[in-house]
Amino acid sequence: MDVFFAEWVSLFLRWFHVIAGIAWIGASFYFIWLDNHLTDPPQWKKDAGIGGDLWAVHGGGFYEVAKYKVGPKAMPDKLHWFKWEAYTTWITGMLLLTWVYYFGAQAYLIDPNVMPLSTGRAIAYGLGFLLAGWVIYDALCRTKLVESRWFGPVIFVIGGGFAWLLTHTFSGRGAFIHMGALIGTIMVANVFFKIIPGQRKMVAAVARGEMPDPKPGLTGKQRSVHNNYFTLPVIFLMISNHYPMTYQGDDSWLILMAIIAITVCVRHYFNLAHRGVRQPAYLVAAGIAFVLMAAILSWPEATPTTTESTAHSESTIEVMADSEALTLVQTRCATCHSAQPTDSLFPSAPSGVVLDDLAQIERWAGRIEQRAVVTRDMPFLNRTDMTDDERIALGHWLKQRF
Known part of the structure; x- marks a missing residue:
């Protein structure tokens, strides 16, 4: 289709x-x-079987509403x-x-x-x-x-x-x-x-x-x-x-x-x-x-420790070069978030977020960190198999770079 x-x-x-x-x-x-x-109606309305009524004004006119018991x-x-x-x-x-x-x-x-x-x-x-x-x-x-x-x-x-x-x-x-x-x-x-x-x-x-x-x-x-x-x-x-x-x-x-x-x-x-x-x-x-x-x-979560490399403190993580970060984003994220997505599920970049170059990554740096590093719900259902190490490295680069 x-x-x-x-x-x-x-x-x-x-x-x-x-x-x-x-x-x-x-x-x-x-x-x-x-x-x-609804309020208690006058007796003549009660005699007619009405249990409650109200008056309202709207749209330039008055309304009388009655509800039968x-x-x-x-x-x-x-x-x-x-x-x-x-x-x-x-x-x-x-x-x-x-x-x-x-x-x-x-x-x-x-x-x-x-x-x-x-x-x-x-x-x-x-x-x-x-x-x-x-x-x-x-x-x-x-x-x-x-x-x-x-x-x-x-x-x-x-x-x-x-x-x-x-x-x-x-x-x-x-x-x-x-x-x-x-x-x-x-x-x-x-x-x-x-x-x-x-x-x-x-x-x-x-x-x-x-x-x-x-x-x-x-x-x-x-x-x-x-x-x-x-x-x-x-x-x-x-x-x-x-x-x-x-x-x-x-x-x-x-x-x-x-x-x-x-x-x-x-x-x-x-x-x-x-x-x-x-x-x-x-x-x-x-x-x-x-x-x-x-x-x-x-609340900030503890850094994952699924592998030996992720057990290191942030201060010991070597910051990726810009070219490495761009390659990572293009490999894991830009299959959908691109001017020309290659993922068959998305004919256009979701939410208009395009990540084809460093300038575009800088524009969306906060959202990338939130979705790929903090909540980790992106890439979508992790369709591109982004690893925990890559998320940590990306997060560290974003903080240092932007």
Whole structure:
């Protein structure tokens, strides 16, 4: 397949996925905000079956919004549904997952240093994780635990188990994106299997002139609230591939769960605030946790000592000549990061980083050190077999030269 065509397909799917995700998450934010801002209506509205209302001003006009306790006495001629935002987000997300991570499994999904897998086996594992996650979550939602304050912690612990399994099965990048796909699958399954069917039952009852059973509506609201708390974690996981310091390393699953906990705390603060309950401790705790996590991940690691040469202190390492450093970068890095890449996976230099000469290396010296020496996630999946000795030598040269 032509690599440029593949890139255009990836661009279209990613763009479409982001647009649909904005619409879906925006709707989730709005309706939870709406529910949390409803006030006790006047008596005449209560007599009509309205349970709460609010006034708003936007776009040069006033809006009066009312929510029925169960349902109106008769169906309106036009009823707006909110479902395709969810379905489109999931469909485009799965197409993107397939296009990038399943068709490109050997490059993006499989890391032989984590687990040697065939393409078919890796895809089967990935889809199996998504299905298992929904089945377990839905089963727990059918128990009395869902009404307990322990439901969230139990889901978090189970999520930690999935994060551990994913990071011990796939590449770090592949593991994080599958965690995002898992959460997104649970969210869209909530819409497809619970929220929309429950609403259809309520609409059908009103159309028959009957009083709707409130249970489907309550279940739908419960699942909608769950989805609302999933939104911020899933947004991070959608963009996580841009930040390898989060998914590189043996304990990346702990980083993943820490970010989920932080973002859930942030979401909880705003959900409480919408009801007039101000508890800034949630935001403060989330901010402190994020700073601590960033500090820990940025803490200089000890120099690797895998060979006799790397055991020497930096002061005893002989600095490479510029020509040697240029050859090293061109051999290990410029197969992708070149004006004319030779790696078939990349038709153009990723992120526009070109390393064909010393001037270009100087321009990107900080990023080279960060990605090739510190986080060691470059070269990509170490496709060019860069050694620990070469990374140390390169890092020492960069510090001395620039």
